[in-house]
Amino acid sequence: METERIKEQLKRLSLYRIAEIFEEEAAKASKVKTSYIGFLARLVEEEVLAKTDRSINARIAKAKFPQIKTIEGFDFSFQPSIPEAFIKELAELSFIGKAENVLFLGPPGVGKTHLSIALGLKACEKRKRVLFTYANELIEQLMAARVNGSFGKKLQILGRLELLIIDELGYLPINKEGANLFFQLISKRYEKGSIIISSNKPFEEWGEIFCDDVIASAILDRLLHHSHIIAINGPSYRTKEKMGATSNN
Template structure:
């Protein structure tokens, strides 16, 4: 078999196996092999590394689409200096994702605007990048989805969906009133995940006030019992991170306008 025919046959094999990135990189890798006098093993490793990296990128993109994160925030985007109410050392430890190993939970508790959602999103993205399935929802949307599933006879399917991800983020608990069966639905989701998978929850309601906020002391107590059994509670009592960001943007615009006028 001639070298030209062998080369075309190799590309055909890649195409048949759907190794499109390796097929595209083949000419470049062959040139590198000649220029650097690479062994067959070294050249093959480089070629397959390209395909593996491309496959991982596609899988990550799929996990991020499924996750429905509100923004592409990472921990590097969070300005710890701007929010002294956050324990940076604790957040860095959570970012190792060790809490996923024993299905521990994380509760971010604090007033609006202090960075709870941003931190939860950053941890969720890190979890997805580590190869795990993640899903992000608000408490109100979760309750509405569960209610609709119950009405349509899909309750078991809905519970399996929320039980599935390695990490479930429930954002904004307490911001909007839950429907009549909302607290019960939230408890059922948390109970499904108890000791099996991790949940991150953000809320502006202090733990001591859950019974009053959700209108059912029994359900609130049962929910907290499961959430806090293995949990890290991150209380944030500092200035509004969001308002500080808005103020910084306004100051920059004002300076730019003043400079233009002068």
Template sequence: MSPAREDTAPSVLLAHHLKQLKLPTVLREYDKVARECAQSGLDHSRYLLRLVELELIDRERRLVERRIRAARFPAVKSLDTFDFAAIPSLNKMLVLELARCGYILGRENVIALGNSGTGKTHVALALGLAACQKGFSVAFTTAASLVNQLLEARDERRLLRLQRELAAVKLLIVDELGYVPLSSTGAELLFEVFSQRYERGSTVVTSNLPFEDWTSVLGSERLTGALLDRLTHHVSILSLNGDSYRLRASRSRRGRTDGGAEPNQAIAATYNPETGEIPPI
């Protein structure tokens, strides 16, 4: 065997073995880290430690990315892009505490109530992102979409499977409850989802309606009472009342057209699957 082949054979075999072991970060970084450790005079155990740490960090990043994709967020937003000053009714300290995800461990719920456009969805998305980063499975949907999924699953005889999937997720986010009135069948199916998750998993619900008006959406005082009984047994309630973000944004655009200054607005932080960048909590 020629010297050239003797030199290349170990590298080829190492690359093959690392791929088989599913250690892509070690494969990508081992040569560079070896040179760095040699220059720093670090021994082989510290070299191996550094490689393993890089692999673990990268693996956790990929897991978070997968949880974010599985959640099907319409956008990825974090709390540091939320303008708390614009919504003085919102308990900032409570929201920050919820972002630590203790309520998920306790299988408790969160309900965000407030006018349209005040940031309820932003807060729900931020809590969902925090849960993904903490290692919890998350599913995001609107109330209307969820009901449509349940009705379709019932018609296609896969309702039990969908219900099991919804019951298994650690955090279910149901956005915009109250924007669309539900049929009696749809309301009953939605109630069943909440009932199956009662004290088994956490649910975040956002609504533009106060509790006393939920009957107009669910169509039954009895069903509304039973649903609220389950949702509010272990719950943190967030109040978001104030001017709509979209209304203020429209005003600010008009102001800029007139030569006004750029306002300090909450900006959506977007997850980039190409770079793996994830907005901070």
């Protein structure tokens, strides 16, 4: 049939959304006597929307979020130390355009990872290049790249990201080699790309994280030069959920 031939040709052109809807849209257009231009405009609009959705979904997949978290799903009433208006301002993503950094500091379970992911998701929706990684995994990858001779290439890949999210910095100590490689990464991205870091350690204890006060100072110097710092002091969401589950049993 003619419609099947049209479908196949549309698919060959990667116009999958138009291939899916053109018969139904043609019937609607015929019924209400839509102009040829109007009919074509409708098909093109649907294809653009579909490609945008696919692009966003692909970026979310490439970002490697451990789970999907949103600003709308965050309970600011449970964590009043977090400035809600400022977080929503950050969600407008002007900090990425300025290559500024965001640092979330606080004890485990207070929402640092949730907010980091939520900002990363907003960036994906704006079709930014984003990657989420845990600090210990990042250090392992950098050290492996150094051993196999691909460290320079790894730095280039990480340097091209518009937003790099590093979670759980400070939970495990980083040896001097790892600290040196991490410093090179921070230097590579300095004033070129944004970083979000979450840490359970205050800045004065970062020398312990990197096992070297000098390297820690150099890293902080670059991170804090253009940065937004959110210190969270409050109860743990995970403890709250656990207590809620216990009381319901």
